[in-house]
Amino acid sequence: MTNSKLNDNSFASPKTAARSTLVSRNVTVTGRRTSVRLEPEMWDGLQEICRRERASLHQICSSVAVQKREETSLTAAIRVFVMRYFRQAATEDGHVKAGHGYGLTLVFGAANGHAYKNPAMAQLHKNSFA
Numbered sequence: 001m002t003n004s005k006l007n008d009n010s011f012a013s014p015k016t017a018a019r020s021t022l023v024s025r026n027v028t029v030t031g032r033r034t035s036v037r038l039e040p041e042m043w044d045g046l047q048e049i050c051r052r053e054r055a056s057l058h059q060i061c062s063s064v065a066v067q068k069r070e071e072t073s074l075t076a077a078i079r080v081f082v083m084r085y086f087r088q089a090a091t092e093d094g095h096v097k098a099g100h101g102y103g104l105t106l107v108f109g110a111a112n113g114h115a116y117k118n119p120a121m122a123q124l125h126k127n128s129f130a
Contacts, residue, residue, distance in 0.1 A: 028058040029065045029074065036061070036075055045082040 022037040038046070050057055061078065068077035095101060 027061045030062045
């Protein structure tokens with residue numbers, strides 16, 4: 001491996017790079033207004049959590065802020081919160097229905113021209129990089 005650093009979008013198509021741009025939004029956290037920059041997919045996940053929990057964005061972010069480690073940024077804590085929330089909700093049955101469990105085909109299939117073993121994986125890949 002070379003010493004050169006790969007940027008975050010080194011394996012991404014131009015469409016993916018455009019979709020991955022961080023989006024800034026103002027939120028009120030424990031009574032103070034602050035700006036948070038997240039990927040659009042993280043904002044989508046956070047909005048879904050708000051809907052499911054019947055809570056405002058400000059309430060969720062305040063809860064995350066109060067519970068995070070002092071040395072952790074709010075943005076990083078929100079990302080971890082979103083990932084953990086959906087990870088706890090994931091079940092084996094849900095993974096099977098989503099077509100998960102077919103190895104690295106999801107990551108390398110389209111890039112290497114390989115056919116997907118499962119149509120659900122092909123659709124997920126298509127939707128993820130559209």
